[in-house]
Amino acid sequence: MEKLLFEKSCSGRKGYTMPELDVAQISIGSQIPDKFIRKSTAALPEISENEIARHFIRLSQLNYNIDKGFYPLGSCTMKYNPKVNEKTSAMSGFTNLHPRSDVDASQGALKLMFELGESLKEISGMKGVSLQPAAGSHGEFTGILMFRAYHLDRGDVKRKNILIPDSAHGTNPSSAAIGGFEIISVKSNDRGRIDIEDLKSKCNDEVAGFMVTNPSTLGMFEYDICEIEKLVHSCGGLMYMDGANLNALLGIVRPGDMNFDCVHINLHKTFSTPHGGGGPGAGPVCVSERLLPYLPVPQIVKSGDQYDLIVDNPKSIGKVHSFYGNFGVLVRAYTYIRMNGADGMRAISENAILNANYLLSLIKDKFELPYNERCMHEFVISGDRQKALGVSTKDIAKRLLDYGYHAPTIYFPLIVHESMLIEPTETETLEALNEFADAMLKIAAEAETEPDTVRNAPTTTYVRRLDDALAARKLNVSWFSQLD
Ligand SMILES: *Cc1c(COP(=O)(O)O)cnc(C)c1O
Numbered sequence: 001m002e003k004l005l006f007e008k009s010c011s012g013r014k015g016y017t018m019p020e021l022d023v024a025q026i027s028i029g030s031q032i033p034d035k036f037i038r039k040s041t042a043a044l045p046e047i048s049e050n051e052i053a054r055h056f057i058r059l060s061q062l063n064y065n066i067d068k069g070f071y072p073l074g075s076c077t078m079k080y081n082p083k084v085n086e087k088t089s090a091m092s093g094f095t096n097l098h099p100r101s102d103v104d105a106s107q108g109a110l111k112l113m114f115e116l117g118e119s120l121k122e123i124s125g126m127k128g129v130s131l132q133p134a135a136g137s138h139g140e141f142t143g144i145l146m147f148r149a150y151h152l153d154r155g156d157v158k159r160k161n162i163l164i165p166d167s168a169h170g171t172n173p174s175s176a177a178i179g180g181f182e183i184i185s186v187k188s189n190d191r192g193r194i195d196i197e198d199l200k201s202k203c204n205d206e207v208a209g210f211m212v213t214n215p216s217t218l219g220m221f222e223y224d225i226c227e228i229e230k231l232v233h234s235c236g237g238l239m240y241m242d243g244a245n246l247n248a249l250l251g252i253v254r255p256g257d258m259n260f261d262c263v264h265i266n267l268h269k270t271f272s273t274p275h276g277g278g279g280p281g282a283g284p285v286c287v288s289e290r291l292l293p294y295l296p297v298p299q300i301v302k303s304g305d306q307y308d309l310i311v312d313n314p315k316s317i318g319k320v321h322s323f324y325g326n327f328g329v330l331v332r333a334y335t336y337i338r339m340n341g342a343d344g345m346r347a348i349s350e351n352a353i354l355n356a357n358y359l360l361s362l363i364k365d366k367f368e369l370p371y372n373e374r375c376m377h378e379f380v381i382s383g384d385r386q387k388a389l390g391v392s393t394k395d396i397a398k399r400l401l402d403y404g405y406h407a408p409t410i411y412f413p414l415i416v417h418e419s420m421l422i423e424p425t426e427t428e429t430l431e432a433l434n435e436f437a438d439a440m441l442k443i444a445a446e447a448e449t450e451p452d453t454v455r456n457a458p459t460t461t462y463v464r465r466l467d468d469a470l471a472a473r474k475l476n477v478s479w480f481s482q483l484d
Pocket of ligand 1: 135171
């Protein structure tokens with residue numbers, strides 16, 4: 001019965017028309033060895049166009065997405081993805097280009113990648129770039145491999161530690177550990193900034209580098225970054241900036257000006273390429289002068305009007321992705337940068353910061369604030385006050401779903417109890433911010449007057465509360481196996 005409800009295929013229906021053959025018809029048997037020829041028809045779904053359109057529209061509505069509503073998932077920069085990005089990345093000159101085409105036949109694509117790299121260098125204030133890494137975390141790993149190559153190249157073999165603040169995103173220690181380093185945690189102080197004394201006590205000749213997110217995952221700028229940079233460099237370590245929060249800095253301050261040696265840039269956050277669901281992303285890395293020799297190959301270079309690829313770089317850490325990275329994502333980010341221009345870059349960050357501070361001001365009286373000061377492009381509040389009434393941060397997040405919102409990031413950063421990390425981004429209107437604040441205030445009131453309503457949420461979604469630990473550990477995305 002269940003199978004009948006779910007299964008839409010019905011023998012003989014079809015939703016496509018094949019184009020007419022535009023090449024000579026050949027007999028399959030003469031070209032393909034017999035063992036590879038299918039002996040029976042493939043069991044493909046047979047379904048009319050009408051039904052398949054409804055199926056996918058229905059699926060898209062079951063999911064939450066940025067085209068559907070406000071998505072304040074802190075640290076993830078869920079800004080609107082302009083549709084012009086999709087238009088340019090679908091241009092046939094890009095989509096029909098094979099990555100093995102030779103350099104002469106791919107000048108347009110090379111030019112786009114070269115110019116995107118130049119823009120990212122300008123935006124970050126760095127000297128070199130690789131577009132290959134497919135995610136922020138992949139960029140971190142690439143940077144860590146370059147740190148390693150740099151120290152080994154100098155014969156400096158005892159640098160086995162990477163220092164990382166306790167507010168860091170989990171990918172930072174993971175990348176450093178996979179790169180072969182040991183992790184030493186650095187404390188945050190009561191203003192949510194790096195504790196300089198603690199850092200000092202850990203800076204020595206075994207330190208390969210310091211990895212820091214700026215602004216931090218608490219939404220705060222590290223005021224002492226110049227002092228920190230001098231400390232780390234003077235003990236022979238390198239400076240890595242996790243650039244996931246670059247949406248707060250565009251056109252205002254550059255990692256290169258803060259003397260970082262490497263920064264990754266999440267194009268799928270700051271530069272509006274789609275993300276979520278494990279789809280393709282891009283985490284280009286930009287480096288300072290001292291890491292230039294170790295950048296991945298191939299490198300794209302320009303001489304006169306001609307673009308070329310350099311592969312024979314003896315000190316390079318090699319390739320970190322097939323071909324040149326996720327090209328379609330690069331086209332989208334390039335489009336976004338060109339559409340906004342230099343002035344637009346600064347406006348993006350100024351508005352992101354303004355929106356976050358405005359939203360914070362609307363809700364701050366009803367929640368605990370771990371750090372009571374102005375924020376950058378995102379902020380952390382704590383659900384401690386509601387927790388005392390028996391309503392957890394998870395309950396609040398679930399209740400937001402009933403109000404039609406995606407929940408913020410919860411229980412991260414780890415150093416704040418019952419934390420909620422809220423990032424509105426610059427692409428939301430005043431009305432959207434007001435409405436979201438209203439929902440947060442209503443939930444704070446419900447926690448006092450009708451806590452069960454919050455504890456039992458969500459009630460309006462397609463599914464209620466799921467066992468997320470089980471879902472992660474025993475992932476099963478095939479409906480087939482669940483029917484038998
Ligand atoms: C998103 C994020 C990362 C990881 O980036 P991915 O592209 O998801 O791999 C690292 N650090 C911070 C602070 C982030 O927000």
